[in-house]
Amino acid sequence: MNIPLDRHSPTPIYLQIRNYLSRLIKSGKIPDGQKLPSIRVMSTSIQVNKLTVIEAYSLLEADGLIHARQGSGYFVNRTITVLSNLTLRSTFSPSQEVIISQGGGSFFEQYTASIQARRQQDIIEFSSGFPSSSISDNLQRVAKRALANAGDILFREDFPQGQLMLRQLIAQMLVQQGLEVSPEDIIITTGSQQALSLAMQYYLQKDDWVIVETPTYHGALGILENLQAKVIGIPMTVEGMNLELLEQYLKSHRPKLIYTISTLHNPTGITTSQNHRQDLLKLAEQYECFILEDNAYEGLNFQPVPSPIKALDRHNLVTYISTFSKTLMPGLRVGYMVVTGEHYQSLVKHKLLNDLHASTVSQAIVSEFLASGHYRRHLNRLRINNLQSRNVMLQALENYFPEAITWTIPKGGLFLWTHLPHYLPIQAICSEALSHNVLVASGAAFFLGQGYPAMRLNFCQTPEDIEHGIKILGQLIKKYLTKSFISIDLPSQYVSVSSIHL
Numbered sequence: 296m297n298i299p300l301d302r303h304s305p306t307p308i309y310l311q312i313r314n315y316l317s318r319l320i321k322s323g324k325i326p327d328g329q330k331l332p333s334i335r336v337m338s339t340s341i342q343v344n345k346l347t348v349i350e351a352y353s354l355l356e357a358d359g360l361i362h363a364r365q366g367s368g369y370f371v372n373r374t375i376t377v378l379s380n381l382t383l384r385s386t387f388s389p390s391q392e393v394i395i396s397q398g399g400g401s402f403f404e405q406y407t408a409s410i411q412a413r414r415q416q417d418i419i420e421f422s423s424g425f426p427s428s429s430i431s432d433n434l435q436r437v438a439k440r441a442l443a444n445a446g447d448i449l450f451r452e453d454f455p456q457g458q459l460m461l462r463q464l465i466a467q468m469l470v471q472q473g474l475e476v477s478p479e480d481i482i483i484t485t486g487s488q489q490a491l492s493l494a495m496q497y498y499l500q501k502d503d504w505v506i507v508e509t510p511t512y513h514g515a516l517g518i519l520e521n522l523q524a525k526v527i528g529i530p531m532t533v534e535g536m537n538l539e540l541l542e543q544y545l546k547s548h549r550p551k552l553i554y555t556i557s558t559l560h561n562p563t564g565i566t567t568s569q570n571h572r573q574d575l576l577k578l579a580e581q582y583e584c585f586i587l588e589d590n591a592y593e594g595l596n597f598q599p600v601p602s603p604i605k606a607l608d609r610h611n612l613v614t615y616i617s618t619f620s621k622t623l624m625p626g627l628r629v630g631y632m633v634v635t636g637e638h639y640q641s642l643v644k645h646k647l648l649n650d651l652h653a654s655t656v657s658q659a660i661v662s663e664f665l666a667s668g669h670y671r672r673h674l675n676r677l678r679i680n681n682l683q684s685r686n687v688m689l690q691a692l693e694n695y696f697p698e699a700i701t702w703t704i705p706k707g708g709l710f711l712w713t714h715l716p717h718y719l720p721i722q723a724i725c726s727e728a729l730s731h732n733v734l735v736a737s738g739a740a741f742f743l744g745q746g747y748p749a750m751r752l753n754f755c756q757t758p759e760d761i762e763h764g765i766k767i768l769g770q771l772i773k774k775y776l777t778k779s780f781i782s783i784d785l786p787s788q789y790v791s792v793s794s795i796h797l
């Protein structure tokens with residue numbers, strides 16, 4: 296391949312190579328699936344250093360234009376490019392109503408229905424918050440090797456904060472995400488659900504006020520309900536939590552804790568900007584309120600994302616949480632929290648009282664992934680697969696959903712959020728979808744009150760399932776839209792957004 300290079304240009308050579316190849320791929324001149332020249336061949340043919348080619352290929356990979364196959368070289372992902380050039384119809388303007396309640400959501404029902412459905416062969420499972428298991432062959436091999444090498448540690452009990460080796464590896468990984476911490480700031484937990492539960496129990500007492508985003512992760516709402524905390528739901532905007540409303544309620548209710556998902560929010564998929572993060576932290580500092588930052592989907596971003604809020608924290612106000620459930624295997628149950636200052640030791644004690652320590656078997660497996668470099672390669676592959684699936688779903692939504700429906704275009708993660716007109720009976724639509732073997736997460740689960748009709752759709756499915764499932768949902772929504780236009784008396788629960796005042 297010949298790439299015209301201007302060696303006197305201010306544009307670095309690796310960028311010239313990237314830009315040139317990018318144009319060829321986007322225009323279809325290098326076809327879908329085609330293998331690019333190897334790094335050695337390319338560096339010889341255009342007479343540049345191999346590192347320059349590696350830099351150019353890495354950028355193309357980060358742009359989602361090519362992907363590396365282990366041992367085989369780099370291949371073009373044209374499908375991704377063509378689809379990402381779509382004029383994507385995404386508007387998201389939820390009502391800005393604050394909801395005050397004691398817990399809420401229906402985590403138990405949603406969770407068990409999803410597990411049940413996954414056991415069924417012919418179901419199209421849009422409801423889960425977990426990745427597809429279809430690219431896990433390698434995972435099983437690495438897991439077996441980890442167990443073969445782990446030896447003695449599998450048979451011993453461990454410290455409550457978790458294995459030092461794993462904490463060191465996580466600390467190294469976090470530095471790459473812009474969060475500089477030491478292994479002594481990390482506690483390994485049994486999934487991030489346990490981390491949430493430990494932190495919420497630690498920061499909150501019965502009847503304390505806590506702020507959450509509306510909508511938010513229903514598993515967190517379940518914990519707050521159990522704790523009998525009083526919950527203020529601050530609405531999401533396209534930028535993240537509405538900060539004006541947040542300030543009002545910080546002032547009036549003096550909450551103890553703000554629970555936020557700053558990157559790839561569940562369920563909306565929204566990632567907040569650096570400015571939003573700074574402003575949120577400033578408010579928390581001003582009103583002396585702790586922040587619980589739950590970034591369970593960190594690492595699944597298609598584009599660079601800002602560093603976590605925890606990276607800005609100078610007063611030990613922020614506890615950061617993440618997990619390997621969304622990237623490796625949820626069944627491993629390995630999550631972690633980053634806690635600094637005096638809170639660390641107290642939370643380690645909480646962890647000990649809860650379940651002594653996280654499974655040494657699972658910790659050894661995650662350590663092997665991180666230490667061997669498999670994790671990084673696996674993440675790259677996962678992101679490319681997820682981006683492709685997201686685009687297939689966006690295309691299907693364009694094709695089959697009526698104009699009245701809006702959705703978010705998440706820049707990563709596993710799902711998108713669709714927003715239906717307020718008069719549509721979401722529960723009836725979800726039930727009818729299930730009778731056609733399509734399981735969706737009704738948005739109601741993610742609200743404190745009733746919220747507005749919405750669906751969270753997991754796009755990590757085969758293209759055929761996405762096409763088929765979205766077509767069915769589109770038909771159902773159209774049917775209910777027509778019905779609601781001819782119906783004179785809409786049932787009241789479909790018309791208003793509820794707000795329960797304590």
Ligand SMILES: Cc1ncc(COP(=O)(O)O)c(C=O)c1O
Nearest residue numbers: 424486487488512561591618620
């Ligand atoms: C935002 C968020 N936090 C935490 C969890 C809990 O995940 P796990 O306990 O598997 O790490 C989930 C799972 O869906 C989630 O979406």
